[in-house]
Amino acid sequence: xxxxxxxxxxxxxxxxxxxxxxxxxxxxxxxxxxxxxxxxxxxxxxxxxxxxxxxxxxxxxxxxxxxxxxxxxxxxxxxxxxxxxxxxxxxxxxxxxxxxxxxxxxxxxxxxxxxxxxxxxxxxxxxxxxxxxxxxxxxxxxxxxxxxxxxxxxxxxxxxxxxxxxxxxxxxxxxxxxxxxxxxxxxxxxxxxxxxxxxxxxxxxxxxxxxxxxxxxxxxxxxxxxxxxxxxxxxxxxxxxxxxxxxxxxxxxxxxxxxxxxxx
Amino acid sequence: xxxxxxxxxxxxxxxxxxxxxxxxxxxxxxxxxxxxxxxxxxxxxxxxxxxxxxxxxxxxxxxxxxxxxxxxxxxxxxxxxxxxxxxxxxxxxxxxxxxxxxxxxxxxxxxxxxxxxxxxxxxxxxxxxxxxxxxxxxxxxxxxxxxxxxxxxxx
Numbered sequence: 295x296x297x298x299x300x301x302x303x304x305x306x307x308x309x310x311x312x313x314x315x316x317x318x319x320x321x322x323x324x325x326x327x328x329x330x331x332x333x334x335x336x337x338x339x340x341x342x343x344x345x346x347x348x349x350x351x352x353x354x355x356x357x358x359x360x361x362x363x364x365x366x367x368x369x370x371x372x373x374x375x376x377x378x379x380x381x382x383x384x385x386x387x388x389x390x391x392x393x394x395x396x397x398x399x400x401x402x403x404x405x406x407x408x409x410x411x412x413x414x415x416x417x418x419x420x421x422x423x424x425x426x427x428x429x430x431x432x433x434x435x436x437x438x439x440x441x442x443x444x445x446x447x448x449x450x451x452x453x454x455x456x457x458x459x460x461x462x463x464x465x466x467x468x469x470x471x472x473x474x475x476x477x478x479x480x481x482x483x484x485x486x487x488x489x490x491x492x493x494x495x496x497x498x499x500x501x502x503x504x505x506x507x508x509x510x511x512x513x514x515x516x517x518x519x520x521x522x523x524x525x526x527x528x529x530x531x532x533x534x535x536x537x538x539x540x541x542x543x544x545x546x547x548x549x550x551x552x553x554x555x556x557x558x
Numbered sequence: 559x560x561x562x563x564x565x566x567x568x569x570x571x572x573x574x575x576x577x578x579x580x581x582x583x584x585x586x587x588x589x590x591x592x593x594x595x596x597x598x599x600x601x602x603x604x605x606x607x608x609x610x611x612x613x614x615x616x617x618x619x620x621x622x623x624x625x626x627x628x629x630x631x632x633x634x635x636x637x638x639x640x641x642x643x644x645x646x647x648x649x650x651x652x653x654x655x656x657x658x659x660x661x662x663x664x665x666x667x668x669x670x671x672x673x674x675x676x677x678x679x680x681x682x683x684x685x686x687x688x689x690x691x692x693x694x695x696x697x698x699x700x701x702x703x704x705x706x707x708x709x710x711x712x713x
Contacts (some may be wrong), residue, residue: 300560300577300623322624329619330601332578342577344624370613394689395667396604399613400620475602476688 295332302344306351306455310430312343314451321345321453323366323405326397350455351404356381360426360458365404369393372403382423384465384483388415391469393476404454410501412443412532413477415469417502422467422483422494425459442501462487468552469497470545472536479537480545484553486516493550498531498542508550518551562626566591567635575622582606584622585632593633593662597691604690607663608632614670616689633662636669644710645669645703654703656694664690664700672708680705 300322303309313319319341322328331337345351345366352364354377361381363372372378373390392398392406392415406416407427420427420436427434430453439447448454462485469481478497482505485492493508511520526546531539563572566589573588585591585608596618597605606618609631636643645668648654655661664687671678671686678686683704684697692700 295578297576297578300621302623325619325621325624326601329580329621333580333599333601333618342621346624394604395670395686396607396614396616396619396689397601399615 296335296338298332298339299341300344301341302346303348306348306430306453309343309345309348310451310453312341313453316340317450319343321408323408324368324401326393326401326405327409327411328405345404345453351453353456354378356461360460361385362456362458363403364456365407365454366402367404369398369401369403369406370395373398381461382459382465384467384485385419385423385459388419388467388469388483391415391471391476403457407439407457408446408448408454410440410444410446411477412499412501413472413479413481413497415467415478415481415496418478418481418483418494418496419459419467420457421502421504422485422492423459423462423465424485424487424489424492425457427454428456428458429454437504440502445501460487460489464557466553466556468549468556470549480542480549482546482549482553484512484550484557486557491516495526495546495550498526498546500530500532505546505550512554516554516557518554521547521551521554560623560626562623564625564627565629567631573622577621577623579622580618581608581610581620581622581625581630582617584625585617585630591632591634595659595662597659597663602691603660603663604667605660605663607666607690609666609670612673614667614689631666633666636665643669645672645707647710648703648707649700652699652703652706654695654699655692660690660692664692668704668707671704672711675708676712677708678704 320339322342351366369389369392378386465485467483469478480498481496483494491512493505496502526543528539528543531542533539595605597603601619608617645665
């Protein structure tokens with residue numbers, strides 16, 4: 295690991311200021327991606343600004359028809375929270391299958407969403423549930439937030455404070471995890487919301503995306519058979535040693551059908 | 559450099575560490591607690607698992623400075639008054655190891671697992687051990703040992 299300076303912020307304001315003053319500083323949340331990246335010398339930040347323990351970034355509550363979760367809430371807390379289980383059980387279920395137990399004990403919602411790994415689970419829930427990402431500067435709609443592989447609308451010095459998930463009528467997530475890493479080869483979040491049906495796909499493409507053909511097909515009839523008639527275009531999907539783009543297109547379709555079946 | 563103070567296996571400890579030092583290295587190199595193993599160094603194998611404030615974590619993926627003020631338990635602190643923890647007793651009884659390199663991490667994960675889930679099913683055990691790799695055993699006796707550890711804990 296290259297040397298850096300570690301600083302633990304006492305307030306969100308202080309963390310934002312430290313980051314704004316130094317382009318090469320990085321925020322540290324759960325560290326489950328950042329620390330392995332540093333160990334592999336793939337990043338060389340000047341400072342790590344630790345966000346853990348900031349009261350503004352913690353807490354889980356249901357307010358005004360939305361489930362609101364603080365950015366530093368760990369996956370284990372989301373998976374086992376009664377408030378989450380009652381409000382959006384699909385989200386608790388998704389969190390319970392991220393990585394492994396040790397990763398879930400450290401990794402955070404805000405960290406995962408800000409990192410926007412193309413195979414991470416949480417982005418599909420944020421996009422599928424049409425959530426709002428609330429930062430220290432503004433509110434960003436999920437449709438505007440994710441901008442492709444590891445890219446988001448976040449500006450330098452901008453930090454996710456909390457995420458507000460509007461309560462859906464029904465929602466379900468199905469993923470095909472890579473057997474070694476647990477990352478999604480394809481994961482599909484399906485939600486029936488007051489604003490219509492949303493289908494978000496992670497793992498298969500260069501970033502999370504909405505599958506509009508599936509959304510339209512499900513609007514006509516909410517059943518798995520509606521998915522089985524579709525073909526997801528493979529042209530823009532990921533291809534690597536683990537699977538071809540056609541294989542991922544097929545997996546995404548099967549996961550979508552499974553998520554729809556789980557809605558019932 | 560940062561000065562840190564933490565509780566390790568019930569004892570207050572302090573040390574000066576470089577900001578980039580990992581908790582696993584602090585435990586091994588500064589406190590000489592070499593029971594915590596570093597296996598893969600890529601945050602996958604779980605051999606370095608310890609408990610921080612009661613939760614199992616990979617100590618190779620946490621900076622020592624982040625553990626400032628924390629309560630840390632390593633494999634050396636699991637036995638109480640000379641009596642093995644149920645997870646240690648069960649791994650011995652079920653011969654849940656071959657080379658033993660992954661065992662400290664397996665036992666720390668097992669101890670955390672049976673605290674959260676006192677009567678785990680086979681599926682819960684397999685899911686619960688996803689963060690720990692063993693390259694010798696094929697896991698059969700490890701799964702048996704987790705079940706046995708849960709039984710011993712209930713006695």
